[in-house]
Structures are given as structure tokens and as C-alpha cells.
Amino acid sequence: MITEEKNIEQLNNQIRFISHEIRNNLSICDMYSQIIKRNLEKDGVQNSSVNNAIDCIQKSLQIICANLMDLKSIDCTEHKLYDFEKTLLRGVELSKAYTEDKEIDFEVFIKNSANILIDENRYISCIINIIKNGIEAIDMMGKITVLAEIKDGYAVVKISNNGKPIPKDKQDKIFEIGYTSKTSGSGLGLGICKKYLSSMGANIKLIKSGKAETQFEISVPIN
Numbered sequence: 001m002i003t004e005e006k007n008i009e010q011l012n013n014q015i016r017f018i019s020h021e022i023r024n025n026l027s028i029c030d031m032y033s034q035i036i037k038r039n040l041e042k043d044g045v046q047n048s049s050v051n052n053a054i055d056c057i058q059k060s061l062q063i064i065c066a067n068l069m070d071l072k073s074i075d076c077t078e079h080k081l082y083d084f085e086k087t088l089l090r091g092v093e094l095s096k097a098y099t100e101d102k103e104i105d106f107e108v109f110i111k112n113s114a115n116i117l118i119d120e121n122r123y124i125s126c127i128i129n130i131i132k133n134g135i136e137a138i139d140m141m142g143k144i145t146v147l148a149e150i151k152d153g154y155a156v157v158k159i160s161n162n163g164k165p166i167p168k169d170k171q172d173k174i175f176e177i178g179y180t181s182k183t184s185g186s187g188l189g190l191g192i193c194k195k196y197l198s199s200m201g202a203n204i205k206l207i208k209s210g211k212a213e214t215q216f217e218i219s220v221p222i223n
């Protein structure tokens with residue numbers, strides 16, 4: 001076998017092995033989170049914050065599974081109708097995990113809702129990527145604002161933060177794959193958002209970035 005084919009086969013095997021092991025461990029996380037949920041219910045424990053955390057873990061596991069399918073080039077994207085408000089709120093809840101020890105105030109205003117045709121996992125991943133960037137731009141204390149509405153045939157979300165702004169001369173580079181200003185960043189988040197959203201006929205853009213706030217807008221057409 002020629003070297004190039006051998007390399008591709010090795011790479012394919014590596015992908016299959018790693019996917020297999022990730023899936024095994026995802027199943028363990030999924031099973032134990034279900035056990036925790038069941039036991040809390042059995043003991044009559046009503047704790048909305050724990051329930052929310054478990055729901056977030058389970059949604060996150062589903063997103064990882066979808067990513068593993070992508071890795072195997074199996075198209076499991078599912079464009080279905082989802083409630084705009086509910087899906088957005090799920091993304092916001094998942095993103096809060098990135099707050100860690102920062103003091104971040106989340107303000108969410110959703111004016112109205114409708115069903116939108118999206119791949120749920122990909123849409124939520126975009127919301128997470130944008131809010132995660134917002135949290136990372138905030139030093140220790142700040143605010144993330146999410147404004148959403150159905151307007152002129154689009155489901156529009158504006159996500160802002162009051163952290164360090166993006167320099168003017170870098171603003172047209174931020175969607176490029178590999179562009180990062182962070183020591184531990186990979187410069188993939190916004191590129192992934194662009195790709196995922198365009199596959200849904202949707203769009204993302206930077207509205208503004210200055211001292212007061214940085215704001216991104218995601219708009220999905222309503223059919």
C-alpha cells in the first residue's frame with residue numbers, strides 16, 4: 001500500500017478508536033446523570049438548580065454525540081421546527097457553565113417567539129460559542145445581555161457583553177478560522193458559528209464593539 005493510503009487508514013482508525021472511547025464514557029455520564037435524576041425524584045427532592053444542571057449535562061452529551069457523527073462524516077443534522085424561545089434559553093443555560101468564578105449578570109429579554117427551522121444542536125452550539133466569547137472578554141465582573149425577538153420574518157438574537165472590546169483593525173478578522181487573541185484559544189468558535197448558521201440559511205454578524213459593549217447578532221429566517 002502506498003504511504004498516503006496507509007496514513008489515511010491510520011487516521012481513520014484513530015478517529016474510530018477515539019470516537020468509540022468517547023462514546024463509551026459519554027454513556028457512563030448519561031447513565032449516572034439519569035440515576036441522579038431518578039434518585040432525586042424518588043426521594044422527593046425538588047431542587048430546580050440541580051434539575052437544570054442535569055438537563056444541561058444531558059443536552060451537552062447529545063451535542064457531543066452529534067459531533068462524533070460529524071467526525072465520522074455521518075450527516076445527522078436534523079432541520080426541524082423548534083420553539084425559538086425554548087431553544088435559546090437552553091443555549092443560555094448551557095453557556096452559564098463558563099462563568100466559573102466570575103461575577104456575571106445575565107439579562108435575558110425575549111419579546112416574542114415562534115417555531116424556527118433549525119438543527120437544534122448546531123443552533124445551541126452557536127449560542128454557546130458567542131456567550132462563551134462574551135464571558136471570556138469580561139475580566140472578573142460584567143454583564144451578558146441577550147435580546148431576542150421575531151421581527152420582519154427573522155428570529156433575531158442580539159448577544160452583548162461589556163468586556164474588553166475588539167480592536168477596530170481586528171474586527172474583520174474575527175470570523176477567520178484560526179484567528180485568536182487568546183493564549184489558550186484556537187480561533188474556531190466564530191468560524192464554526194458561521195458555518196453552522198449558513199447551513200441553516202441563517203446569519204451571524206458583529207454589530208458593534210466598543211468601550212460600552214460588544215454585540216453580535218444571529219438571525220434565522222422564518223419560513
Ligand SMILES: Nc1ncnc2c1ncn2[C@@H]1O[C@H](COP(=O)(O)OP(=O)(O)OP(=O)(O)O)[C@@H](O)[C@H]1O
Pocket residue numbers: 129133134137161163164165166174175179180181182184185186187188189190191214
Ligand atoms: N465578545 C467578544 N468580545 C471580545 N472579543 C471577541 C468576542 N468574540 C470574539 N472575539 C475575538 O474574536 C476572536 C475569535 O473568536 P473565536 O471564538 O473564533 O475564537 P477564540 O475564542 O479565540 O477560540 P475558541 O476556538 O476557543 O473559540 C477571539 O480570540 C477574540 O479576539
Ligand SMILES: [Mg+2]
Pocket residue numbers: 129132133188189190
Ligand atoms: Mg471562542
